Amino acid sequence: MLGQQLVNGITLGSTYALIAIGYTLVLGVLKKLNIAHGELFMVGAFAGIALAALGAPLPVNLAAAFAVAGLVAVAVERVCFHPLRHASFLSPMLTTIAFGILLQNVATQMFGSEPSRFPHSAEPQQFAIGSLSISAVQIAILATAFTLMFGLDLLVRRTRWGIALRATSDDPETAAQHGVHPSRITITTFFVSGALAGVAGVLTTLVYSQVTPLIGIRQGLIGMVAIVIGGLGNLRGAMIGGLALGLIETMNDAYFYAGYRDFVIFSVFFAFLIFKPEGLFPAQAGR
């Protein structure tokens, strides 16, 4: 029973981790919050559903979510952050709230406010490992999420882009003097951040099978809780924070009462901010 909850919790947590690492990447580079981040999850989920309705297979849906949510994230950067780059962190943050409201309303207009579903082809296949059972969908989620997480970790640690990203995060002016193009780093960071949230949107929708235009509000907040638990701007901290939240949520549902789920999560959030605002792993992006 406990083992099964762990499997379910890690599966759910891996989708939260994808949301959280994108959130923290942007925060690490710009030191500013993108509150429309949850809406990128929603945009990705709808992009995936729209293609699935046309009969496209899962990898194509994921690729579409990756590309569409990534491009919308770039639009968020160009509209909300770039023109206000010299303002305090509040102006772009509030503009992203407005942009999120815009995305919610456009999605409601295009897909309706009722939940949209993934067209299910067949009953998902179940595999048994000892007393644990794991579905093909769960395996697909775990494989996709962990591949992306480790891939991003490698990118940030080992590539020229990653070095430029970390340099910009530490000190944008010195990085620019050494030939890093700050605008290019910001745009690619936003693309990656949105793309990961978009993939998380499709993966989550595969399990819970429905998505509404307002789902991004909760998912964005969950991402925020995860990055606070992990320490703002810390990439691996965000992954661990996301996995921890997935486990907290499944354990709460299994042993406590599902109705209290968000009350528990947001109480943890509040407690962290008051008692341990630097999170479990206080560090800069990519350390």
Added chain:
Amino acid sequence: MNVYYEGVLASMGINILLALSAYAMLATDRLSLGNAGFMAIGAYVSSFLTVELGWNLYPALAAGACAAAVTGALVGLPVLRLQGIYFVMGTLAFGEVVRTFFQNFEPTGGAYGMRGMSGTSLEMIAAFVAVFVLLFLAFEVSRAGRAAYAVRDDDQAARSIGINVTGARLLALVSGALIAGIAGALFAHYALYIESGNFNFLVSANAVLFVILGGMQTFWGAVLGAVIFTLLPEALRFLADWRLSAYGALLVALMVLRPEGLLTRTFLIRLWRARSGRDAA
């Protein structure tokens, strides 16, 4: 008055109160994304008192507002120690904790919400708006008001001339909580039915957007923002299905093109000079 216009005016009045509640905190340079939490406390406490205990509306409203203000003081002490992004997230977390608490709290209906409240009229909402506008007029020229603006403009300098910065911020937060509590109590007894979803993150966010878009240099900006952005979705009805998308696009455009808000101090001074110039002539 036609029911449609009455409904729009009532929600305008409640939005003005919410904008003033956000403004009270912004006047000391602290942005809260959790005021819907205080609104929820005012709404649920007053509704419980009138529906379950048979209180009259006014004492119930006062009790709801006090409950919100006391919560503001209790939460404010630890949250005001947070800076910048952390303060914003702390208030956001508070709002969500309150909302999810009422979602599960059975004595006030839990997920089913509460009904049976009544008694708020449009005149009553208008009277509360008038009272708070007068209070803010008095506040702006009072010692406390000047202290608040000094804290907003430069809290280090304010501290150096002997202003109690934390005290000013706590007073602002408690006042904001009180106003949001009254807005919630009025809303509950006007809407006749409440559920926890009425007090979600978007309500807090809208309250702040009203102030920022209206202009935060004077409280009239908050009032103007609430008036314009309550009327705007109604004025866009000619766009039919696309009106809410157009509303969202307008919010984004205004934030980017006029980040200082519509109503600025220089505009007010120019208006004042133009008028006194005409009187002299």
